[in-house]
Amino acid sequence: MGDDEKQAEIDRKKAEVRARLEAQAAGKKAKKGFMTPERKKKLRLLLRKKAAEELKKEQERKAQERRMVIDERCGQPKDLESASEDTLKQICKEYFDRMYLCESQKYDMEFEVRKRDFEINELNIAVNDLRGKFIKPTLKKVSKYENKFAKLQKKAAEFNFRNQLKTVKKKEFSMDDEEQPAEVEAAA
Structure with missing residues (x-):
């Protein structure tokens, strides 16, 4: 009977531990968090309603102020029909x-x-x-090809080909019939 009592004692302790663990798990599930999804939804809905009310009140207040300013500046409408x-x-x-x-x-x-x-x-x-910081001016976009072409045209206009040619003395390069064959034979 000692074995049966020991077995019963072990089962009882196991049951106590199991019950304690289940109680802790149940406590954790119940305590899971203050803000449950349902509470979050309700809170958001309440906040939206409150914000909508505040917005409506603000719009009404602004409309009232606007009306007062218009009345102050323009005055009350006059009766023009019977005047x-x-x-x-x-x-x-x-x-x-x-x-x-x-x-x-x-x-x-x-x-x-x-x-x-x-x-x-x-x-x-x-x-x-x-500060020593200067604002850089915005630069204009310029075509690089257009600029070069304009410079070339300007140079061509300034450049006079006839003035740049060397003057040649006619006697130096004149071909005498007598001298030419002698030089050609010497070169050959």
């Missing part, structure tokens, strides 16, 4: 004054922008000079 001629003249004068003011402000702003661009350009040039 008398003097009232119409007054309304036209108001609109003209407002337009004149806006155009003058626009001109002033454009001038200021051009002035600032010029100043920025000058400062960039000064900085580059101080």
